[in-house]
Amino acid sequence: MNKRKMGKKIVRNAKSAKVQQKIMKAKKKTKAALAPKLPSGAFRGEAIMDRQLSKEIGKKCERIASAKCVQTGGKLGMSDLQQKGKELAKEIRRKQVTKKVSRVEEKLKVMIAESENGGFKPPA
DSSP: OEEETTTTTTEOOOHHHHHHHHHHHHHHOOHHHHHHOOOOTTTTHHHHHHHHHHHHHHHHHHHHHHHHHHHTTOOSOOOOHHHHHHHHHHHHHHHHHHHOOOHHHHHHHHHHHHHTTTOOOOOO
């Protein structure tokens, strides 16, 4: 290892120091992405609504994906996502378990309700 004193800093390897300097320059050049500016005037309301809609779509997709992950037995790193997934998975399971009422059963219920009112009496 080459040790040279440059001022007060001790540099162990000149090449690695140059590489580190290049990395630091690259970091300074890259900036965090800023949110796009909203238009002013007549279209501002539409732009705000579009943003809200995009956020809601993202949240819904996130819930569905986490529910599928929970249903298949996978684990998520983020506990809040896992909790949302569990809730949605329970709802999905309940819907699958509950029996759908057929059209015939619906009509029978209507006819029984009418017969109780005194209109139609089904044969015994």
